[in-house]
Amino acid sequence: MSPFELFIMLVGVFLAWSLFSFVFFGENAFFIFAERFYIGGTIAYGYFVCYQNLKSSCFDFLTAGRLLLIVPLIIGILIFSRLTKFRWAARYPTSILSGIGLGLVFGLSIRGDILAVITTTVERVVTKSPDIWTAIYSVVGVCSVLTMFLYSNTYSSTFHSKTGKLYYFMRLGRIFFMVSVGYLTASTVLYNFTGFLNNAVVVLIKRIYDALVDYLTIL
């Protein structure tokens, strides 16, 4: 590690700890400085990335002779017409983007998100994979959770009305659903809290300590 890299690393650590100081000392001079520095730096870097991206995705191709790309460039620029009195023109890039997005996603979503899930769930029962009880558990879970999302009054009263024949099946689905949401939420909260703290310790203390020890050993 060169002295310059070490210096940059120490500046980064100083800024990070300045931001972290908010937890213990509230708004203070170090926090405000680091906050402004971070926002300013991010915006400046964002502009740079934006330019690089335009260059690599568009201008490089245009200069290489693929002049047809001028069409998407114009369509892209039209999005800024929202800031002018010709704001109607912004509908074109929005519509085109939505259309392309739907076209890219629609068929593949049906295959991956619907058909594959149904096939896998049924297949597991037939092949008893990973074991018969897990397979049955999965089928019951999938089917019962699906009944929770039947919103038609005419067809869903069997599940949603208290007098409905399959009311308790829907309630079972609710348990499955809540357990899975609870698991996801708990793991996310634990990850966000401990992950943040542990990463801070590793990145801002351990790595700096190791880098300084390495540097001083070399010296």
Next chain:
Amino acid sequence: MSEEWPVYKRLNRKIFLLVMLLMSIIVAFRPLGFPVPPMETVQDFINTIENTPDGSVVFLGFYHDVISFYVNSRDFYGAIMQHLATHNMKMIMLSYGRESAGAFEDMVIRYGLEEKYGYKYGVDYVIFPFLAGEESAIAAAADLKTAYTTDNRGDPIDTLPLLQTVSGIQDAELCLFQSHIITIPHMFVRQWCIKYGIKGLSMGGYAQVAQYYGTYVFGSSDRAALYELDVGFPGEEVSKLDMVNLEGLLMAALILIGLVHSFLVSEKKAAVETGGVKK
């Protein structure tokens, strides 16, 4: 003294954070070596790489729009890169977050892809620059020569030997993808795995790809520490797991204390409401 008993009442967020912080610092320097139980999805992840023929083309899709998401887990990504390198895989590295290309470049140097494993740029691996557009950009991996004019180092695509035999994702044996945003792995699966039948591995959690697991995705690295240990490249994730375990224990202890206290308070309250007479 009994008035002071519920210690957690005086445990405000600052003290709680400080205790956690001190615990983490101690563990960072003195790992406790908690056991790391095996996990099926991580084993699948390793097996899928092991079962892919040596020298195959592997696509790596990264979506890091914030650099800390790479920096925080770089040893884990480094372990994956080294694991692939031990099998002499040809790596095509695609960047869909604005920090991803930089992350790839850092990994290559930091984990010695060229020095330790003898990889050559353009022959054994290629890094592509950031391409904006999320799903449409990911879909563009099907035709690299149309989507890019140059690689991340500014070399024209046509001059790269690896790209003489690889035109897009359809030529890959395996693809690995990562994002901290839950919808992005779905995009990778749709555009790479479902469309072209390429086996996928998620570098995120199982929950991100649960509906595709076993059909399109054949492994996920929910426990990065376990992966690092199993493939023989232990890194920071191992000590982070120790920290998480210790913090989890502390949290569980506090929850337990809170529950006991809450139970005692409700008992006392009930006794006051009924004038000390148990109903």
